[in-house]
Amino acid sequence: MSTDPLDGVEEGPAWWDHEAGPVVRPYMVTGGRVRPVTVDFDLITFLVATATLAADTPSPEHQAILALTQEPRAVAEVASRVDLPLGVVRVLLCDLLSDGLIARYDPPPTDHLPNVETLQAVIHGLRAL
Amino acid sequence: MDSVRSDTAPVPQALKILVAGGFGAGKTTLVGAVSEIAPLRTEEVLTTAGVGTDDTTGVATKTTTTVAMDFGRITINPSLVLYLFGTPGQNRFWFLWDELATGALGAVVLADTRRLADSFAAIDYFEQRNTPFVIAVNCFDNDQRYTVEQVREALDVDGHVPVLLTDARDRMSVKNVLITLVEHVLTMVRSSVPA
Ligand SMILES: Nc1nc2c(ncn2[C@@H]2O[C@H](COP(=O)(O)OP(=O)(O)OP(=O)(O)O)[C@@H](O)[C@H]2O)c(=O)[nH]1
Ligand SMILES: [Mg+2]
Numbered sequence: 641m642s643t644d645p646l647d648g649v650e651e652g653p654a655w656w657d658h659e660a661g662p663v664v665r666p667y668m669v670t671g672g673r674v675r676p677v678t679v680d681f682d683l684i685t686f687l688v689a690t691a692t693l694a695a696d697t698p699s700p701e702h703q704a705i706l707a708l709t710q711e712p713r714a715v716a717e718v719a720s721r722v723d724l725p726l727g728v729v730r731v732l733l734c735d736l737l738s739d740g741l742i743a744r745y746d747p748p749p750t751d752h753l754p755n756v757e758t759l760q761a762v763i764h765g766l767r768a769l
Numbered sequence: 770m771d772s773v774r775s776d777t778a779p780v781p782q783a784l785k786i787l788v789a790g791g792f793g794a795g796k797t798t799l800v801g802a803v804s805e806i807a808p809l810r811t812e813e814v815l816t817t818a819g820v821g822t823d824d825t826t827g828v829a830t831k832t833t834t835t836v837a838m839d840f841g842r843i844t845i846n847p848s849l850v851l852y853l854f855g856t857p858g859q860n861r862f863w864f865l866w867d868e869l870a871t872g873a874l875g876a877v878v879l880a881d882t883r884r885l886a887d888s889f890a891a892i893d894y895f896e897q898r899n900t901p902f903v904i905a906v907n908c909f910d911n912d913q914r915y916t917v918e919q920v921r922e923a924l925d926v927d928g929h930v931p932v933l934l935t936d937a938r939d940r941m942s943v944k945n946v947l948i949t950l951v952e953h954v955l956t957m958v959r960s961s962v963p964a
Contacts, residue, residue: 684783720809745780765845
């Protein structure tokens with residue numbers, strides 16, 4: 641059996657130095673805040689900017705989110721497109737929310753499966769793909 | 770409040786399906802096969818005390834690590850959008866599964882016939898959470914070494930859980946997996962509705 645010390649490094653935990661750059665920078669963006677204080681955002685919560693780009697928007701990252709959400713977008717999609725970790729994006733979203741620059745549309749309560757009509761619509765839509 | 774954005778498209782209802790399975794089981798491939806956008810990834814940065822990483826010193830070290838979640842999108846109709854999330858392959862990110870599984874419509878567990886046991890963890894997880902799921906057997910070697918019944922037996926899943934053979938690279942095949950899952954959910958919803 642191989643005992644090569646490099647075994648698994650490629651796929652292993654990415655907590656080595658080369659990751660430090662991208663890891664550190666996002667938290668500068670949020671001023672070191674790591675989680676939203678007030679509200680949380682589901683991955684599929686939809687966001688819509690309520691304003692076009694405001695000149696006094698706090699930061700380029702906030703601007704980028706506003707630009708993206710000129711049409712409805714899910715949180716996961718926003719995070720992916722602005723290329724920031726989810727936790728960071730959630731903090732920025734809280735800022736935008738409290739500044740009234742963005743509206744959120746949450747998915748239905750999580751303790752219920754969708755109703756029959758919705759499920760039938762999904763099946764129908766998938767068949768038509 | 771009066772909206773200045775009357776030109777904006779209506780906000781659709783979003784539904785979420787998880788794609789789970791062992792390392793390299795084909796999760797990203799499956800999402801990509803049916804997504805209307807190239808699979809995107811979103812990352813979560815985790816800061817953890819380095820438990821067990823430096824036992825000799827006893828000094829708690831803090832480490833950061835990133836974990837990626839793939840996702841894709843299928844627009845069912847203007848008011849209904851389906852998101853597919855590929856769960857992180859490594860088991861130590863279970864707690865992220867909780868966030869992903871919350872509110873999910875259901876899950877696809879990808880089983881790789883070369884390593885069936887790799888899917889046990891995902892099956893247990895969804896069984897315990899009562900998340901509806903189907904098992905999609907990814908046939909890497911096209912000589913189909915197992916039948917559906919053999920796989921069902923090997924995985925020891927409930928008789929009502931759909932098990933089907935698939936090719937994660939094939940759009941029609943994946944589409945069929947998703948339809949089977951939603952039909953399974955529909956059956957569960959119907960049977961739980963009081964008469
Ligand atoms: N023959 C065959 N190959 C497949 C199939 N699905 C995926 N592959 C290949 O298997 C490899 C792994 O697939 P991925 O989709 O990256 O697997 P994954 O589950 O996302 O992997 P991790 O995220 O690393 O856990 C890729 O090279 C795919 O092209 C399949 O159905 N048949
Ligand atoms: Mg993958």
